[in-house]
Amino acid sequence: MTLSLRAKIIGASALLLIFLVSLYAVFQVRMATQDLERQTERLRTLRVEAAQAQGTQAVLAVASSSHFWIADNDFTALDGQLKPVVEEARATDLPIAEALITDHEGEVLASSRARQDRPTVPRVPEFAQLKELTRPQIVMEGAPLPTRVRVVAPIRDDTGRLWGFTRFIYELEGLRKDLEEIEAEAVARRAAIWQRAGLIGLLVVALGVLVAVLQALAITRPIVALSRSANRIAEGDLSTRVAVATRDEIGTLASNFNHMADRIEGLLAETAAKMALEKELEVARIIQETLLPGQGVVERPGVRFAGAFRSASTCGGDFWTHADLAGGRLMLAVGDVTGHGVPSAMITAACRSGIDTLLSVSDGQLDAPRMMAELNTTIHSAAQRRFFMTFFAVVLDASRRRLHFANAGHNFPILVRRQPSGRWKSRGLVARGSRLGDVLGSTYEPKSVEVGPGDLLCLYTDGITEYRNAEGQEFGERRLRRLLERAASGGVAPDDVVAQVMAEVEAFAAGEVQEDDITLVVARFA
Structure with missing residues (x-):
């Protein structure tokens, strides 16, 4: 099937508009996604930094006075050290999942979960490897998105003697919920962008096709006239000419077509005259040959x-x-x-x-x-x-x-x-x-x-x-x-x-x- 020039112009214009609208939609979705990614990263950073700062402050506060109670084996006082910190954190979006106080060998002396007799409390073996620790240690748990922040600090007296360790584990449950809300918002925002782009695209394509139809008619009408005139010349009507109505490239084409028709008409006349001359020359050649010996x-x-x-x-x-x-x-x-x-x-x-x-x-x-x-x-x-x-x-x-x-x-x-x-x-x-x-x-x-x-x-x-x-x-x-x-x-x-x-x-x-x-x-x- 052969498509007309008019159909090709309209089709090409519609495809171009669809491509541009799709490109616009992809760009908008990409921008929205990048914006949401920046928000997510900013929120995650803020929450983690807050957990780190709060945890550091809490473990240092507990560790500063816990060596007295450890020296006196006063486990009740140690539990009293942990309870207000845990209760206070529970009212915030950074609750404490677990708080521990151990001796320098890692044996648990106090815990936020339940008070137990000292001989039956399990050890925390990794603490025994932290005897050289002088400042709080912060460890992020969970990948790629952190779910917990673990803060460990040594308990030392004024002489620098190591009495034990305190450990706080903060849950980042609020961060996960916030991130889920942001992701849901992102999905809804992308859907809205695609919906809006679809509506705008339909409107733009409709208007574009209308403009393309009008432009195609303006372009193809003189070309069709040129084609018809060319067919008439091919059939022998050398007097055919095309009206020059515009000053653009099509008008130039029409002028050149008329000039070509004039030249063809002139060349045919010259050819006819040349053929007549050639016939006369042939007669002259025959006459000349008769003047020469055989x-x-x-x-x-x-x-x-x-x-x-x-x-x-x-x-x-x-x-x-x-x-x-x-x-x-x-x-x-x-x-x-x-x-x-x-x-x-x-x-x-x-x-x-x-x-x-x-x-x-x-x-x-x-x-x-x-x-x-x-x-x-x-x-x-x-x-x-x-x-x-x-x-x-x-x-x-x-x-x-x-x-x-x-x-x-x-x-x-x-x-x-x-x-x-x-x-x-x-x-x-x-x-x-x-x-x-x-x-x-x-x-x-x-x-x-x-x-x-x-x-x-x-x-x-x-x-x-x-x-x-x-x-x-x-x-x-x-x-x-x-x-x-x-x-x-x-x-x-x-x-x-x-x-x-x-x-x-x-x-x-x-x-x-x-x-x-x-x-x-x-x-x-x-």
């Missing part, structure tokens, strides 16, 4: 090549392309727009469109420097110097086994060729020029180099060499060159070289996020 090896007279592209986002700023030119020539080009994403992809689309237009109007009579000069003008106009592109283009003249190339700020491609010693060695195709779209009217210096059978050409973007692993190390151009030299010496096909390089990059990164687009083109000459 996968696999492409064969042309004197050369076989393959390429790969991997974007760091939905749309990338890298691209590569190839085109057949007049005279059996082949053009390969690779570009890298600053940044990545949709704006960069738009610049790559403009560049590809410009290349296609130049190929069309020139009937294939196109060289790298002239093409790059025209593309520089196109990108400068389209990007308004907010975006730039590094670009490298190379034209293969298979009949003459030469590469003609130009560079617009791109990293130098790598050419791996066999040395006379038989060792394969890489070199960069060095050419310089400003980035496309940077400086209007820029010209690009033509360069050329001879190639031989088996030579390997690699065009790439800096997304490969600048890829970092978890330790912050870059993949680097040196590592790329070693891979290409090993592939060239092994006669590896271009598409396999591309696959090996991409696999090495992934293994090096070990799952680290790709921060830049990656483009790789590998050509092998026959």
